[in-house]
Every structure is written in structure tokens, then in C-alpha cells.
Amino acid sequence: MNGQLSVMLKTDQQPVTPHTLGIPIEQEHGPTILIMDGQLLEKGLKERGFSKEWLLGEVQKQGAEGFKEVFLAQIDSRGNVYVDLYENKEKRHIVEERPLQGAILKKIQADLESFSLQTDNPEAKKLYAEQAANLQKTIDSIIPYLK
Template identity: 35%
Template sequence: MDFLHALITAPVSLLVLFILSKLIGNKQMANLNLFDYINGITIGSIAAEMATNGFDSFFECLIALIIYAAVVILLSYLSQKSIALRRFFTGKTIVLYDKGKIYKKNLMTAKIDMNEFLSMLRNKGYFCLEDIETAYLEQNGQLSVLVKSNKSPVTPFDMKIRVNRTRPEVVVISDGKVFEKNLKSTGNNTDWLNRQLKIKGQKQKDIFLAVCDGDNNLKIYEISDKRDTNDPFE
């Protein structure tokens, strides 16, 4: 009976959890703030209990899960309408460093010591405080850094150089299958694709991945069935 119970309740709890997560939003899968983190743990805990406990508590857990998700959606809606509620549930941005000054009390509020702050800066690629104009701790715990103007990388705009607009690569073939809608979105058709494949000496059915870049070039990536056991960092 325990096996039968798990066989029935586990897929149901997973389905309910998936549906409710979709209703709450993909924010659960992105950078989490404290409120999102608590929501994720609680909903997951209820779903696990629903899958592992007996049939008697299954529907109780199901109702609790639905009610909790409804409350989360309601609070999320109210937070969008009220700045005070949004700051209460998700917190607010904290200034840790600005114009050569380190805000000690703000570090204490963020529960971050000086060594941890410097480590977070190094992880962002900044090894010298003098290069930084401002550093903020965001609601999700991530550090945002504004570098000084004279220390920021030179851009084509700074050099008054005109460059072509960059566009994302579009997948046109995957596992030997042509994605015609993607191909059409690049302004091309199957005739163009067949010509490109002929030029490159490739067959559609043998291609694992082919993309069309922003300059309308077809790029083909090979796949290897061999296992590479070399460790380049050993």
C-alpha cells in the first residue's frame, strides 16, 4: 500500500507543484529574494509531505498547498501596488560603498563583514576599491557595482566607431530537424538552407546543431560520441 500510495501521490504532487509554480511565476527559478526563498522552501515542503504521507493527509496537504500558493499570489499582487509592502516583503537596495566611503552600518544591516564584501567585489572582477564609484546590495543578495567612468572599458561609442547591430544566433537545425519558423524569422527559406549545406558539404540528417547568426551566416557545430577524460585544470 505504501508503494501504491507513493506511485499515485508523487506524480500528483509534482503536477500540482508545477502548476502552482507556473501561476506564481518564474521568479522562483531566477535570483531569489528572501520572500521568494521562503516561498520556495515552504511550497516544496508541503508538496513533499503530500507525496509521502498517507491518503488521509493527502487532501489536507493539497488544500494547504493551494491556499498557500493563493496567498503568495495575492501578496505578490499587493506588493506591486504598494511600495511599503514591496519593501517589507522583498527588502530594499542597500548602499555599501559610495564615492570612497564604506558604510559600516549598512554592512551590519546586510549581515556582511568587510572581508565578505571585498570577496563579492573580486567575484565581480573588481580587485581595487579605487576603481569603484558605488556598490549596492540588491534585494536578492546580489552585488551591483558601478565602476568609475575613467576605469570603465572603452566602447565603440566612446571611440565614435560605427558597428553592426548584434543579433542572437537562431537555431535552424537540431538533431537533423529543420525549424522552419526559426528559419523564416531570419529572413531565409529552405532553398537558402539547402544551398548553404551544399556549399559546406553537409547533409541535413547528419547535423546535430546549426544556427544562423546576425550576419546571415550558417554555422554548423559538430558532435562527438567520444568521452574526453582530459582535465585541463589538473
């Protein structure tokens, strides 16, 4: 004997696992490549039980118009799709988002003015009004860059 002691939890105190509950779980697997060099690999798609149309939708969500624009696309065991495009399209999205950013700033400024009018607390009223004015100055200075 070496003096070590092993302790087991009582059955009603042991952690619950899907196995102890008899719940079958999907086995995890490594990523499956679905598109390589713009070419759809239908075998992997069929093995995972997805359609071409579904994959096209997933690819389009990430900025590609079609499979030809995708360098590599893969799916993990949980159904998450990862897409690498040949061309970095971030610049196109930034240009499209500029007017939206201006509109968001204007809405925030209007909200601050509204909060100033709605509150009865004089300190809060002053703070909201000052911040609305500050934000308006900022909007006026950056709006030419957002068009």
C-alpha cells in the first residue's frame, strides 16, 4: 500500500452525460472541404446532407456571387461554413456601408435630443443636450466622407 485514497461519488451525485441518459449524439469530425479553387466538391456536400442551393446561399452571405469566386470553403461538424474568397471584397462593403453609418449617427444624435426633451432631471437634460450638440458637430465634419 502506498497510502493513496480513491473516492467515487455516489451514483446520485455523479455528473450526467448524454451516454448515461441514453441520448445519441453526433460524432464530431474534422472540417470537410466543400469548394476548392472555385470547384464544388459534391461528395463532401452529399456526405454532410446539404444541397448546392444551400451552399450557394452560405457562400453569398459571405460576399461571393458564386462558387467560382471561392478559393476554399469548408464546413465543421456543427454546420458552420468557413469561406475564403479569391478577392478581398471588404472595400466594396465599406463603400456601401458609408451612407448607413451616417444615418446611424444621425439617429443617435436625434435620440440624444429626444432624451433631453423627455427627462425631468436638469442634469441629465443638460448632459443629453450637450452630447447631442457634440455629436452633431462630429456628423457635420465627417458627413462629406460618408457619401
